[in-house]
Amino acid sequence: MAFALGSRAIAAGYRLAAFDQVGSTNTEAMARAREGERGSMWFVTSEQTAGKGRRQRAWIAPRGNLASSILEVMDVPPATAATLGFAAGLALESALQKLSLEANMRRASSDPLKFLLKWPNDVLAGRQKLAGILLEAEVVADNRLAVVVGIGTNVVAAPEGTPTPATSLAALGVHVGAEELFTALSDAWVEFRGIWDNGRGFAEIRRLWLARAAGLGEPVAIQTGATTIAGTFDTIDETGCLIVRTAEGKHLPIAAGEVYFGSAASVGAA
Incomplete structure (x- = not known):
C-alpha cells in the first residue's frame, strides 16, 4: 500500500511528498520551504534514519513506523505558531481513535484503548509514549513563517530506554499500517488545523486538548x-x-x- 492523502486533505488542497526512506521528514520539509515551497504539503516515510525529537534526541523510525511532517507557511508570530502543536496532538489522537475501533471491539471484556495528550507534544497510550511531535519554524524569503510540524508514531516498533516508557500500535493490538494511519491523520489535520485557524481558535483547541490531557489534576x-x-x-x-x-x-x-x-x-x- 502506498502513502496517500485522505479525501478531505485532497479537497483542501494539500499535497504529498512520500519517500521510501529519508533522513528526516522535518529536514526535507524545511529545505523545501527555503527553496520557495509555500505548502500546505506533507512529507512522509515509513523509514526515517536521521530524525530528531525534542531536545535534539534522535528519533529513528524503523521500517513500518510512521514519520510525517506537515509544512504550513503563515503570517503569524512564532509564539502563536508554537500552539499549533496542540492541534497536531488532537489530530493524531482523533486518527488513532478512529483506527483503534476494531482493536477495542476485541478488548470488549477489558478496558478500551485510550489515547492521551501529554504536555507539551506527546501522545500516550495509557502511561506509555506512542508518538512525539516536534515543531520547527523559520522566517522565509517573503517574511512569512515556515512552520514544520513533525509527527512520529510507533506503528510496528517502539524504542527502548526512553525517559517515558514507549509502546507501539502493534504491541497494543492495533494492526494498521503506517500508510493507513497517515491517510486518517491527513484528514484529521484538516479538521484541527481549521479549528486552530492561525491561532484565532486556540481557545477551542485548548478546551479539546484539556479534555484529553494526561495527568490533569495529578x-x-x-x-x-x-x-x-x-x-x-x-x-x-x-x-x-x-x-x-x-x-x-x-x-x-x-x-x-x-x-x-x-x-x-x-x-x-x-
Missing part, C-alpha cells in the same frame, strides 16, 4: 535544566504554558521542560 514535576518545579498540573493557559499549582497555592507557568506525572513525579523531583 502531582507533576517539571525539570528545566538544574531546576525542578513540583506541584499539581492545574491547566494550560491561553499561550499553551503548563500551569503548576504549588503546595503554597501559587500558579506557575512553565514554557518548557521534562514532565513527570503521578508516581513518576517523585522520581523527576529526585
Whole structure:
C-alpha cells in the first residue's frame, strides 16, 4: 500500500511528498520551504534514519513506523505558531481513535484503548509514549513563517530506554499500517488545523486538548535544566504554558521542560 492523502486533505488542497526512506521528514520539509515551497504539503516515510525529537534526541523510525511532517507557511508570530502543536496532538489522537475501533471491539471484556495528550507534544497510550511531535519554524524569503510540524508514531516498533516508557500500535493490538494511519491523520489535520485557524481558535483547541490531557489534576514535576518545579498540573493557559499549582497555592507557568506525572513525579523531583 502506498502513502496517500485522505479525501478531505485532497479537497483542501494539500499535497504529498512520500519517500521510501529519508533522513528526516522535518529536514526535507524545511529545505523545501527555503527553496520557495509555500505548502500546505506533507512529507512522509515509513523509514526515517536521521530524525530528531525534542531536545535534539534522535528519533529513528524503523521500517513500518510512521514519520510525517506537515509544512504550513503563515503570517503569524512564532509564539502563536508554537500552539499549533496542540492541534497536531488532537489530530493524531482523533486518527488513532478512529483506527483503534476494531482493536477495542476485541478488548470488549477489558478496558478500551485510550489515547492521551501529554504536555507539551506527546501522545500516550495509557502511561506509555506512542508518538512525539516536534515543531520547527523559520522566517522565509517573503517574511512569512515556515512552520514544520513533525509527527512520529510507533506503528510496528517502539524504542527502548526512553525517559517515558514507549509502546507501539502493534504491541497494543492495533494492526494498521503506517500508510493507513497517515491517510486518517491527513484528514484529521484538516479538521484541527481549521479549528486552530492561525491561532484565532486556540481557545477551542485548548478546551479539546484539556479534555484529553494526561495527568490533569495529578502531582507533576517539571525539570528545566538544574531546576525542578513540583506541584499539581492545574491547566494550560491561553499561550499553551503548563500551569503548576504549588503546595503554597501559587500558579506557575512553565514554557518548557521534562514532565513527570503521578508516581513518576517523585522520581523527576529526585
